[in-house]
Amino acid sequence: MCTSVWGNEMEKKATNVVWHESHVARVDREELLKQKGCTVWFTGLPSSGKSTIAFTLEHELIRLGYLAYVLDGDNIRHGLNRNLGFSAEDREENIRRIGEVSKLFADAGLVCLTSFISPYRADRDRARRMHEDAGLPFMEIHVSTPVSTCMERDPKGLYRKALNGEIKGFTGVDDPYEAPLHPELEFLTIDQSPGLIAHTILQELYGRGILTEKSGDL
Amino acid sequence: MCTSVWGNEMEKKATNVVWHESHVARVDREELLKQKGCTVWFTGLPSSGKSTIAFTLEHELIRLGYLAYVLDGDNIRHGLNRNLGFSAEDREENIRRIGEVSKLFADAGLVCLTSFISPYRADRDRARRMHEDAGLPFMEIHVSTPVSTCMERDPKGLYRKALNGEIKGFTGVDDPYEAPLHPELEFLTIDQSPGLIAHTILQELYGRGILTEKSGDL
Numbered sequence: 001m002c003t004s005v006w007g008n009e010m011e012k013k014a015t016n017v018v019w020h021e022s023h024v025a026r027v028d029r030e031e032l033l034k035q036k037g038c039t040v041w042f043t044g045l046p047s048s049g050k051s052t053i054a055f056t057l058e059h060e061l062i063r064l065g066y067l068a069y070v071l072d073g074d075n076i077r078h079g080l081n082r083n084l085g086f087s088a089e090d091r092e093e094n095i096r097r098i099g100e101v102s103k104l105f106a107d108a109g110l111v112c113l114t115s116f117i118s119p120y121r122a123d124r125d126r127a128r129r130m131h132e133d134a135g136l137p138f139m140e141i142h143v144s145t146p147v148s149t150c151m152e153r154d155p156k157g158l159y160r161k162a163l164n165g166e167i168k169g170f171t172g173v174d175d176p177y178e179a180p181l182h183p184e185l186e187f188l189t190i191d192q193s194p195g196l197i198a199h200t201i202l203q204e205l206y207g208r209g210i211l212t213e214k215s216g217d218l
Numbered sequence: 219m220c221t222s223v224w225g226n227e228m229e230k231k232a233t234n235v236v237w238h239e240s241h242v243a244r245v246d247r248e249e250l251l252k253q254k255g256c257t258v259w260f261t262g263l264p265s266s267g268k269s270t271i272a273f274t275l276e277h278e279l280i281r282l283g284y285l286a287y288v289l290d291g292d293n294i295r296h297g298l299n300r301n302l303g304f305s306a307e308d309r310e311e312n313i314r315r316i317g318e319v320s321k322l323f324a325d326a327g328l329v330c331l332t333s334f335i336s337p338y339r340a341d342r343d344r345a346r347r348m349h350e351d352a353g354l355p356f357m358e359i360h361v362s363t364p365v366s367t368c369m370e371r372d373p374k375g376l377y378r379k380a381l382n383g384e385i386k387g388f389t390g391v392d393d394p395y396e397a398p399l400h401p402e403l404e405f406l407t408i409d410q411s412p413g414l415i416a417h418t419i420l421q422e423l424y425g426r427g428i429l430t431e432k433s434g435d436l
Contacts, residue, residue, distance in 0.1 A: 195235035
């Protein structure tokens with residue numbers, strides 16, 4: 001057991017601390033961070049550009065002094081969801097867990113950005129509902145790059161494999177993508193200025209009072 | 219699709235934004251928050267006082283301007299882990315998921331406090347390893363209140379039910395608790411000043427360079 005030597009000054013300060021039996025209030029966290037916790041949920045076909053937009057927004061938010069964090073295949077599929085496959089049941093559980101974790105991040109005060117194909121409307125709507133039921137803002141952003149463009153890009157050669165039948169159940173080839181009916185934002189392509197896209201989303205975050213303008217932001 | 223009207227000023231700023239293809243570097247996040255991400259893992263018998271200490275520390279950290287977040291039964295068992303029961307397999311999966319989520323929070327730059335019985339050494343060691351492998355600090359704190367004291371407290375009457383046989387597999391009654399062999403800190407009881415306990419942990423966080431002293435902290 002580690003013990004520590006206590007100076008008089010420290011003991012005096014320490015006496016001001018009282019026991020707490022519950023979480024810090026969300027408003028105290030917002031006050032500290034000068035922002036509201038929320039989830040910005042990117043959805044779209046493989047290679048549509050979701051992650052590129054999410055990472056660009058994350059960098060821009062951090063640069064402006066806001067705390068953001070991207071959940072993506074990289075930090076989720078190889079960690080929390082490493083025990084899930086690609087069956088219908090596992091895909092649903094995959095998105096359920098991502099919804100729950102993004103809700104925890106939003107509750108902690110962060111702008112949580114999720115970047116997953118999340119092809120099924122019901123799964124995304126469930127994630128939205130669990131946020132809204134907890135009073136946490138949820139923004140769905142559809143990166144609706146046409147499948148032909150996604151196939152041309154295909155940086156990992158996955159569309160090619162799916163078209164050759166080497167991969168089964170690939171969204172956009174032999175598995176459906178259910179487009180959002182009422183996304184908060186939609187980008188038809190990422191073939192435009194990254195600044196325009198990032199700032200369109202930032203404007204939405206300011207407009208909803210999630211970010212409070214700091215001097216020099218825009 | 220929402221579009222926005224762009225002023226000249228905004229367009230000019232927007233041109234500085236470039237595409238990013240990966241996460242914000244941990245160091246940039248640390249710079250913003252003036253702290254390092256880490257996980258402080260509380261373990262101990264039911265009613266040992268883990269959550270009381272975790273919440274008290276969370277309040278104290280926020281008051282001092284540091285970002286912390288408690289994962290506990292309240293926000294995990296009713297959310298992410300709602301589909302887990304209390305079988306040996308599910309208990310292991312429960313702690314595995316908590317380990318993964320706390321690692322995400324630490325990676326995002328927060329001081330993540332976890333408050334779970336987490337009775338098995340192997341499960342806790344796995345959580346530690348997954349942090350250390352990612353270069354993230356992990357502190358195990360054993361709240362080692364004797365079982366007799368925990369039974370006297372028993373705020374939810376769970377020990378009573380377990381002793382009556384109404385609950386099976388209750389840690390400390392008919393399920394084992396494996397005490398940590400080398401916890402970073404141990405508190406033999408919470409029957410002492412909350413300030414002393416909170417500040418002992420804070421000192422450890424300062425000592426490890428996780429928190430950088432801000433003026434007026436201690």
